[in-house]
Amino acid sequence: MQMGIVRRSVGALLAVIVLLGAVPVGAAEKSAPRHSAQAIGKAERAMQEITAQAARETATAEMQDTRISSVMLHWTPYPAAVRYAVRVLRGSVGAPMKTIATMEYVYTTGLHLPLMAYGAVDDLYWTVQPLGYDGTPLAAASEPCPVREAEADPAAPALTTEYAAMPYAPLYPVYSWVPLAGQKEHEVEVYRREVGHDRYVHTLRGGEYDVYDDTPFTVPGTYVYRVRGVTAAGMPISNWSAYGSFTVAERTPIAALGDSITHGGGAITVPPSYQLYDWESYCTVPVKNLGRSGDTTEAMLERFERDVLPFAPRVLIIMGGVNDYRVGIYGAETVRNLAALREKCRAHGITPIFLTATPIRPALMTARMTINTPPSDWWAHRDYVNNWVMQQEHSIDVATVLSDADGELEEGYTTDGLHPDLTGKKYIGQTVDSYLRTHFAYASAEAERRVRMLKNMEKTS
Template identity: 55%
Template sequence: MIGTLCLAAGLLAETTAMAATTNQTNKRVIQKTAQSPRVIAFGRNDEKTSPAKTVEEKQVKPLAMKIGKIRLTWPERPSAVQYQVVVLRSEQDVEANIALAKEQIFTNGVDLDLSRFGEDAGKFYWKVCALDYNGNPIGHFSKPQPILEGSELNPIAPKPTTQFEQMDYAPVYPVYSWIPTEGAKHHEVQVYRTSPDGDTLVHSLRAGTYDVYEDGGYTTPGKYYWRVRAVDAYGFAISEWSGRKYFTVTAPTPIAALGDSITHGGGAMSVPPGYLLYDWETYSSVPVKNIGFSGNTTGDMLERFERDVLPFSPRVLVIMGGVNDYRAGTNGWHIVQNLKAIKEKCDAYGIIPVFLTPTPINPTLMVKRAHIDQPPYDWKTHQDYVNDWVMQQTYHLDIASMLSDSSGWLNASYTTDGLHPDYFGKKYIGEQVGLYLKQHFPWVTNTLTKKPVPQYMGH
């Protein structure tokens, strides 16, 4: 916006996203260096990116009051790898008025300790800016708003950020995410199943700073919830438990999708699949059950077919796999044999398979940004072999071509880490799948109800 000046100093710290690697199938890892980016903007602001009011919708007039810790939240922004928050001493948006600036925030919220400012903190304002991989601002800073407006004072537990309740179906393999308690690096997650006779603990998970990937699939119908708390390095609690976040497992689900991390979700290196933003199922015009599992090869998909697919009795199964095979050196012929075996299982159980061409990769970005092993020089040959087979199937959809650049690589404008398509890529996949399913299986899709598709800032 005219009149806005952004001063950038430093580069974005190295980040890694290893969720789709074969050896690390249940987590993303964000590695940070000591050097922090700094992007401070003054002057006019973009009204559209104003942080959401998360606690109260009414205006809160800034008062002189002593604030200890405070939690700020805002809507997630497509393509954002991290965020920067700036706290101002008053509404005046000038550099001399900065009380605090915090960078390398890898989720859409942050806890800040303002106790050292005493009663002055009650009159502070704050703003936030989304940053890309290189530490460059995406759009502009939000309009400064009072620190007490829409914030949470003295939070005692992490804040869950998953959006399962907005999804058409809960994923078979949930990924739990949260805004961490200020200063916490380790967390514990508990998952419960509810019943009239009481809640039953399913299991506990040890987690890092922001999220944890579920390694046990949920195929038994019922109502579940999860909660999280911060713990120290020895597992002792340093916060209260968060509020409960519920998800429901239902069956049957007429349409489902079997795949790897491209189907599972997540993107821009730091956003896990618990968000709608980077799940292609979000953008399908018909509801699709997510049976993706990050890091899966086609062999893994074949192995878990009976365990993860059959409980939901789908009439139509969307199948996309192979990227984790050919980027690791698996021969295209072997990949096709696994896909053929999956097709045979579908035929045996009366399921209609719809095959998608597996997405391409961008080796340069994979190695440079995500520190993923260099794929073999002939990976494209094996992807082409798989795609040729897919295009010969009765029901098939080519989504790889539209995501490719002139060299056949994953277009850099569609990805941050070179492996996972981000917002525009996932949106394209979901829209094309939904359109295809409506055209070919109206006898299934006409009976289904789709939840609203979210609209994101600037898109």
């Protein structure tokens, strides 16, 4: 665009010069005493105007070329937030600002904000405020941040996974991102990084914010993944994101087998790709997360050889049963599955530690989740399971503290009635940590050494 302006301006200047040069020599000589100064003055003024016009057009082109059409906003997750309100304001710091737009249904920790409707961005600011399930503010809005300082004109979704901060990547990864405005469907490509190239693993189709990977990653190595927006028919409508990565360890001295409470996630909308609601985050002893959302104890038993043995753990933490009793599976059947897991552990030289099945809050579950109403006697089967758990050689009771006077999951510990949120996950992690350090100091020390080695390898690779 700028080159076109320069060519037009130079062309106009040459035209003036050619016209001046076309005056007959004789006529120029005859009018020299009086008219040559006027002609020169006109030429100079023409040249000045052409130069000024070229400068104005060049400045306009440069402004258009550098104008920001959109920005990508980011913030850290807030405990118990189900969604966020993002406000766009106009004004200046230290003076009252006018709110010119509000987005109250933002379900991830970022927002792609188109700017066409707002005009100039020099005095444009944004704030974010965490909201609960019913839209109640959980904290004051953040301090206004200049829009012009945000990432400008992103061409791809922004990854939000936090695997680099975890001791181990989960066995079943969940990929999450901030989408570009209006993009509701995405695809994720996963590769295994090998010497000289990346080996393709698979492609997943996801929704607006995340996708759960149903493939267990048991082969040691480094894996990378990327995401892009697509149409319902699968046609790309954005660039690929930057690569995210995670490393699969060869051996993990301590692992945890379970359902979504072990897998992670909470407050309805936060997936296990964040640390906030993973109880392993609050256990200082490194624990490999072998949880899989939705598992019953039967499913846990079926995947033992495939998912547990490749990591050769010395200690296996086992917590299951909530997905059994909430759908009507009898406690006796759950106990048979847990007992079978115990025998498999013993056969492979693994020490099992059983955790009690956490309680639920049925009214909250049915009101806030698309889930079947649990049977009225769910608590009897939960108690049957937990009585068995507490008779085992190594067991930890995490259910009692999380229960209210009626035996249900304490309302302040959950958003959806099924999953403990921050306080509950912290309690589980810290309780497990204390037990491991007290009863399995050797395994805890080995786990810490191996994680240090893993992180050093990641830094040097």
